[in-house]
Amino acid sequence: MLRGVVEMMFDQRDQERIRIFNDELRSEQVVQLRITADPRSTQFVAFAEDFTALAPRVHFAREVSTEVGPPALFLDKAWCYQALAASAELDPFLFLLQLLDGSAVHPLQDLRRQLGSVTIPGVLQVFIAPHCPFCPQVVKQVVVLPLACPSLHVTVIDGTLFPEMSEETKVRSAPTVILDGEFRWAGQIRLEELVDTLISRDASQLDQQALVGMLKEGNATQLAQMMLKRQQIFPAYVPLLAHEEWSVRLGAMVTLEEIADQALVVAQQAVGPMRELLDSAPESIRGDVIYLLGRLGDVGSTERLLTLLAKETDEELRGILEEALEALGCRGQQR
Structure with a gap:
C-alpha cells in the first residue's frame, strides 16, 4: 500500500520518473527481493513497496530467509543490488530494467565482439555511495556487460549501507569496481581497460x-x-x-x-x-x-x-x- 508522500523513499522528482518508466515498459518485470534476519531488510521492503506503488508493472517476489546475510534485490540471474536505488542511483536501476525489458537499447555489438571469446565466469562488485557524482555513470557502464557476456555477474553495493562489506574488501572510496576480488578500479573507469582485463585474466x-x-x-x-x-x-x-x-x-x-x-x-x-x-x-x-x-x-x-x-x-x-x-x-x- 502506498505510504504517505512525506514517508516515501522517493522524492517528487523520482516519483515522476518512475511513473514515466512504468508507462514505457513493454512487459511486466519481476525483481527477486531477498529478506533476511538482517534489520536492513526493512529498508529493502520499503523500497519495494514504494517502487511498486509507483510502477505496478514491476513486481517484487519476496524470498524470506532465516539467514543473517545481507538483504538484496536480484534482477534476472546476472545482477544483484545490495543498494537502494534512489536519487542519482535511480537512473542506472531504471536503465537496467529497461534493458531487460527491451524498452531501452544499448549498442552492444562492439562489446559482444570483444567479449565473445570469454568463457571464464567473472564477478564484478561496484561499490557506490549516496551523492557520489561518478557512481551512476560507472554503474551504467558495468551493468551492460552481462548482456554482452553471460558468464559475468554484477553486484552493486552501497558501501555506506553495508560498511562491513567495504571494510572486508578494503574499499576506501566510491565508486570502486572490483573484479574477481583481485583487480580494482577507483573513481571513473575506462571501460576498455576493464574489458581488456576480463579477456586477459588467468582462470x-x-x-x-x-x-x-x-x-x-x-x-x-x-x-x-x-x-x-x-x-x-x-x-x-x-x-x-x-x-x-x-x-x-x-x-x-x-x-x-x-x-x-x-x-x-x-x-x-x-x-x-x-x-x-x-x-x-x-x-x-x-x-x-x-x-x-x-x-x-x-x-x-x-x-x-x-x-x-x-x-x-x-x-x-x-x-x-x-x-x-x-x-x-x-x-x-x-x-
Missing part, C-alpha cells in the same frame, strides 16, 4: 565466489574442462568440497570425479589439501572427503583411514571408510 586465479557461482548454475563440467585445459586444480577449488551449501559441495565432487575420469594425475593435485580437510572439515562432510581420497587412489592416506576406521563408531561413516580402503587395495584390513 586459475578465480576466487571462491566465482567458482561457487559456476557450480550453483550447474556448470561443474565447464569448471572441470577449465582445469583440465590448464592441467591444474585451481587454488580456490578444494575448499568448496567443504562448503556449507550441499549443492556447492555436490558440484565440486562432480567436478573432481569428471577430472579424475579424464586425467587422474591432474585430479590427484587435490589430494594434499583434501588430507588437511580430514582434520578440519565437519563430520558431516568428512565422508565425502574420504570417498574422494579412495576415488583418487590416494594410497598415502591408507594409514590415516585405517586409524579412523579403528576409532569410528558411526556405521555409515564406517561403510564409507571401508569402501575407500577397498578402493586403495586394503580389502578386509582393519586395526
Whole structure:
C-alpha cells in the first residue's frame, strides 16, 4: 500500500520518473527481493513497496530467509543490488530494467565482439555511495556487460549501507569496481581497460565466489574442462568440497570425479589439501572427503583411514571408510 508522500523513499522528482518508466515498459518485470534476519531488510521492503506503488508493472517476489546475510534485490540471474536505488542511483536501476525489458537499447555489438571469446565466469562488485557524482555513470557502464557476456555477474553495493562489506574488501572510496576480488578500479573507469582485463585474466586465479557461482548454475563440467585445459586444480577449488551449501559441495565432487575420469594425475593435485580437510572439515562432510581420497587412489592416506576406521563408531561413516580402503587395495584390513 502506498505510504504517505512525506514517508516515501522517493522524492517528487523520482516519483515522476518512475511513473514515466512504468508507462514505457513493454512487459511486466519481476525483481527477486531477498529478506533476511538482517534489520536492513526493512529498508529493502520499503523500497519495494514504494517502487511498486509507483510502477505496478514491476513486481517484487519476496524470498524470506532465516539467514543473517545481507538483504538484496536480484534482477534476472546476472545482477544483484545490495543498494537502494534512489536519487542519482535511480537512473542506472531504471536503465537496467529497461534493458531487460527491451524498452531501452544499448549498442552492444562492439562489446559482444570483444567479449565473445570469454568463457571464464567473472564477478564484478561496484561499490557506490549516496551523492557520489561518478557512481551512476560507472554503474551504467558495468551493468551492460552481462548482456554482452553471460558468464559475468554484477553486484552493486552501497558501501555506506553495508560498511562491513567495504571494510572486508578494503574499499576506501566510491565508486570502486572490483573484479574477481583481485583487480580494482577507483573513481571513473575506462571501460576498455576493464574489458581488456576480463579477456586477459588467468582462470586459475578465480576466487571462491566465482567458482561457487559456476557450480550453483550447474556448470561443474565447464569448471572441470577449465582445469583440465590448464592441467591444474585451481587454488580456490578444494575448499568448496567443504562448503556449507550441499549443492556447492555436490558440484565440486562432480567436478573432481569428471577430472579424475579424464586425467587422474591432474585430479590427484587435490589430494594434499583434501588430507588437511580430514582434520578440519565437519563430520558431516568428512565422508565425502574420504570417498574422494579412495576415488583418487590416494594410497598415502591408507594409514590415516585405517586409524579412523579403528576409532569410528558411526556405521555409515564406517561403510564409507571401508569402501575407500577397498578402493586403495586394503580389502578386509582393519586395526
